[in-house]
Amino acid sequence: MSSPLQAFKYVPKDTFMDRLDPRSKFALSLSLLAASLASPQLTMQLVYLALATLLIAAAKRLAQWTPTLKAISPLVAAIFAANLIFTPGMPLTYATLMALRFFTVTTSFTLFFLTTTPDDLSLALEEMGVPREYTLMFTMSLRFVPTLADDVETVTAALLSRGFQLDRGNIIQRAKNYVYLLVPLIIYEVRRSLMIAEALEARAFGATKKPTRLYTLKMKKPDYLVLIASALIAVSPLAPAILNLSII
Amino acid sequence: MESEAAIQVENLRYVYPGGYEALKGVNLAVKKGEFIAIMGENGSGKTTLIKHFNGVLKPTEGRVLIDGVDTRETPVSKLSRKVGIVFQNPDHQLFSETVWDEVAFPMKNFGFPEQVVKERTERFLKLMGLYSYRDKSPYLLSLGERKRLTIAAVLAYDPEIIVLDEPTAGQDYIQKEHISGTMNLLRTMQKTVVIVTHDMEFVVQYVDRIVLMSRGRIVASASPHEVLLNPSLLASAGLMPPQLARLALQLSRAGIYTPRRLPETGEIVDAVLKRWHR
């Protein structure tokens, strides 16, 4: 699979983060995100980023996280540059803050996706009352990403094998070239979706409004600790003010 | 000097970007005009191997030479002119609005003169029994017809080497008979042909040589009768001998019939009757 999608690919590992309930993991990621958005101090941003990075390291996913980091770096540079140019007053501090913030937000969410299976995620959503139609849609869209990637590869190979040059011509011509790729792909995926729908029917999908579950999620002691930690992180942007610390 | 091989594969290793090692050191030479089958279970690396023949995949290590030309140094569009690949699923390789355009498409890409494109398109549509559908969308054809259309599109531009990936998978008896006819045609045209297949019953009658693959390696390369009378070798590649070979094997153990070449119905019947009358 190509590297930008790496962020969503769950690779099973047995670490502290993997064993957590998806809900507490979600709370953790969310609190890091909220804290990062709420805090105006550079120092605090660095703390949050360090924390998120530390957690990814604890989950042994650093190697998987780096491609994502590389992929978003140009975007971060753009955010930095834009803020540097358009912010009045202290542009350097503000631009750095925004860039760091972007890193923190993506890192905390990468943390969640790297350590949670799509199945677990939809279980958590169901637990929170989201109907199965929607959770299943989510599970399946992730499940079929690699399948779709394979199809793209096969169709591209076939197209090249017919002597077609995808990179021929100017920009407009090149864009048109890709239509040749899209037509069989779209037709094929429409057919596939029909086959999937048939298979769902054959598995009694929609038989009851309230499907039951083989696995049920259960919060354990570490989960409650993580929840408490998350709450603390969420209120941490207030800490400098309360403790009367003057930091930037 | 030895006659040049049409396809020369040397110590080919291929690792997919995800890290999966699909080919673990493959060596293979296919002579000009040779008709070979590459067989093996799902995931043995057959399809990965043939994608190297026209350069859509490039070796991670080792090299592949087509007519002496290194695939790493030649664009796919040039190699494809020499090596025509018909992939397994027709729905992955239909790009045009009409059946006619589908067959003309590669020839246009290769810059054939208009008159030649017209002549050859017509000839190969007729050959494959698809001429009456020429103005239809390829997607309105049946699975068997779509398969034949993809074969026609490749044969029409006359590549020297033809590679067919699982031509009979999911095809009914009547379609197989059609494809069988195409195989005979390829033989008479003396093309270099590589078929990737599981279908022993089908392939055995056409090929000069069977190459067995298992887990990214070539485990055997020999004439059909040597391979198919060796059930344990076949089983290691997820294959079963054809019915007549299985019958011959049992009968030879009982001393009733020992095949010298490919077992044949008439020979088996005669051998049994001879023994019975004795």
Added chain:
Amino acid sequence: MEGVNYTYPSSEEPVLRNIDLRIGRGEYILLAGPSGCGKSTLARILNGLIPNFYGGKLEGKILVDGKDPRKTPTYEMALTVGFVFQNPENQLFFSDVEREIAFGLENLGLPPHEIRRKVEDAIRKYGLENLRHRSPAELSGGQKQKVAIASVMVMEPKLLVLDEPTANLDPISAVKVLGLVKREVLERRISAIVIEHRVELVLPYVDRVVVMDRGRIVGDGEPYSVIQENSGLIGRPAIFDVYARLRAKGFPLHRWPRTPEQLAEDLKRILQG
């Protein structure tokens, strides 16, 4: 099925014409015929996908285990008719084999402990112990189809329909899949219909062959005679040729061969006394 006719909504020509078919309990049937002859359509009528999902005009009498699929929601028919499709890729949705098998039972709203018990039974029966937490997408073709069958059989249907379940498999994996179905037929006395083009692969297992051509049933009965009569449509195994030629010469073979090994046994017995 009695006097069944069916026309797809987008077409005027019927794809099924006057189909009469009775399937008994414990029967294992090969449904064969050229592509487009109506086999898959017939199969989809049995679990109500046609016409409930596809529409079209369906006439005639249809009862499956006493239920008319037209008047029964497809999810309820899933309890009576299990359906396994050609491409395993499109019928496996989760990243865990256990969850995959449980899915149908979850949809039926069974209590978790009961789901657990049935899933465990299926895992044991299908030998999936080592794969239970693997992602079905990462399994081999044969293993995928095994999981697909397990996740349908766990709902305990009375009829299992398999639409070209082995088209993408190598022969040894294919035979294993067909053998699994045979075991279900023998152990649970279910009925099974398998659609397949390679007659010789299915032959060792089935009791009956139904041949279709252009929307009609053109042959139905004991495998040997039905295949011989319709070999122009569906081909015939090489050993049938040997058998027929020997019989024509008066050679005293008394049962038609299901496998080359069986034919060899019979020949040896006769020749060696």
